[in-house]
Amino acid sequence: MSEKTTKELEKLREHIDSVDQQLLHLLRKRLDLVAQVGGVKHAAGVPIYAPQREASMLAKRREEAAKMNVSPQLIEDILRRLMRESYLNEKDVGFKQVKTDLGHVVIVGGQGKLGGLFAQMLSLSGYQVKSLDKDDWQQAEAIFDGAGMVIVTVPISITCELIRDKLTSLPSSCILADLTSIKEKPLDAMLSSHRGPVVGLHPMFGPDVGSLAKQVVVVCHGRGREQYEWLLEQIGIWGARLVEADAQQHDKAMQLVQAMRHFSSFVYGLNLYREAADIDNLLQFSSPIYRLELAMVGRLFAQSPELYADIIFAQQESLTAIGDYLDNYAQALELLKRGDRQGFIREFEAVAAWFGDFAPQFQRESRAMLQSVNDMKTG
Numbered sequence: 001m002s003e004k005t006t007k008e009l010e011k012l013r014e015h016i017d018s019v020d021q022q023l024l025h026l027l028r029k030r031l032d033l034v035a036q037v038g039g040v041k042h043a044a045g046v047p048i049y050a051p052q053r054e055a056s057m058l059a060k061r062r063e064e065a066a067k068m069n070v071s072p073q074l075i076e077d078i079l080r081r082l083m084r085e086s087y088l089n090e091k092d093v094g095f096k097q098v099k100t101d102l103g104h105v106v107i108v109g110g111q112g113k114l115g116g117l118f119a120q121m122l123s124l125s126g127y128q129v130k131s132l133d134k135d136d137w138q139q140a141e142a143i144f145d146g147a148g149m150v151i152v153t154v155p156i157s158i159t160c161e162l163i164r165d166k167l168t169s170l171p172s173s174c175i176l177a178d179l180t181s182i183k184e185k186p187l188d189a190m191l192s193s194h195r196g197p198v199v200g201l202h203p204m205f206g207p208d209v210g211s212l213a214k215q216v217v218v219v220c221h222g223r224g225r226e227q228y229e230w231l232l233e234q235i236g237i238w239g240a241r242l243v244e245a246d247a248q249q250h251d252k253a254m255q256l257v258q259a260m261r262h263f264s265s266f267v268y269g270l271n272l273y274r275e276a277a278d279i280d281n282l283l284q285f286s287s288p289i290y291r292l293e294l295a296m297v298g299r300l301f302a303q304s305p306e307l308y309a310d311i312i313f314a315q316q317e318s319l320t321a322i323g324d325y326l327d328n329y330a331q332a333l334e335l336l337k338r339g340d341r342q343g344f345i346r347e348f349e350a351v352a353a354w355f356g357d358f359a360p361q362f363q364r365e366s367r368a369m370l371q372s373v374n375d376m377k378t379g
């Protein structure tokens with residue numbers, strides 16, 4: 001590079017640094033304003049996540065950006081990232097407590113990750129939370145005494161047994177809830193062990209979400225809804241969206257959404273391991289989509305094998321869903337063995353027609369994800 005070029009670049013980069021510093025000051029200002037919004041929302045019990053405000057704000061900024069010859073997608077990406085920060089920061093102010101005369105909450109399995117997250121959210125909302133874990137059963141009577149709600153969040157394999165053995169003498173005013181990722185059997189167990197209000201919940205996210213804004217919690221009603229309605233409102237204030245479901249239908253969907261998906265990720269990892277694939281090498285040659293795929297599979301193995309065994313082994317019926325997948329794999333492999341290119345294309349087109357408008361929608365959504373994967377690359 002010539003000296004002239006170096007000088008010119010230096011000068012321009014100084015300007016860029018100064019603009020970036022101004023951006024930083026503006027970010028600080030925005031964060032402070034959002035903290036004030038958090039305070040107002042906390043006092044009024046208004047949910048963090050305000051989808052209508054977001055939609056109208058984004059539409060206006062996109063329009064203004066276009067007029068200024070700035071890409072509308074750029075401002076939308078930046079604002080969405082900033083709003084993610086808002087959800088995290090608004091949490092620091094705490095949340096309005098919907099039910100002020102509940103008594104304390106007992107979380108059975110409160111030392112687990114999901115139990116810990118619910119304990120944190122409830123504490124941030126002013127509830128007194130006590131945890132009951134496997135070594136605490138001797139003090140159980142004292143821990144349960146005066147509880148207004150008991151939430152069960154222990155491994156799926158022991159959930160029903162624990163409810164049937166240990167939760168048979170809660171007072172009828174106490175709410176009994178669970179956070180298990182299957183719903184029919186735990187709900188039956190709760191309804192038969194407890195006379196009072198019962199509700200089944202399935203948080204559709206992992207414990208590392210940071211904020212519940214935009215996350216989904218599935219609700220399967222048990223009995224006494226009017227007595228736990230406040231809990232649903234409270235979860236809404238945390239920013240989550242509640243989706244009501246029939247327990248049986250929910251469990252059927254989980255055979256595909258959880259058991260089959262995690263099982264196929266497990267086999268994908270198992271296959272890489274048995275093939276002794278060199279991950280460094282694969283990453284070097286990877287496109288963003290492959291990196292994303294490897295991330296989805298690899299993240300499984302950073303977590304507890306018990307957790308995934310629990311999810312995959314939770315329902316006997318998942319075996320059928322996974323077996324069907326294996327059959328389809330074998331049939332598709334036959335096309336390959338026969339060299340039946342036309343057959344492959346026919347099947348592909350049939351699946352594409354079945355996906356319908358979802359296919360282009362997923363293509364759009366994944367494009368944004370792939371771009372972020374690329375942004376994360378260094379060097």
Ligand SMILES: O=C(O)C(=O)C[C@]1(C(=O)O)C=C[C@@H](O)C=C1
Nearest residue numbers: 037048049050051053054083086
């Ligand atoms: O305006 C609000 O209600 C806010 O909480 C602020 C804010 C933002 O960062 O602009 C954050 C979250 C909401 O979903 C919408 C907007």
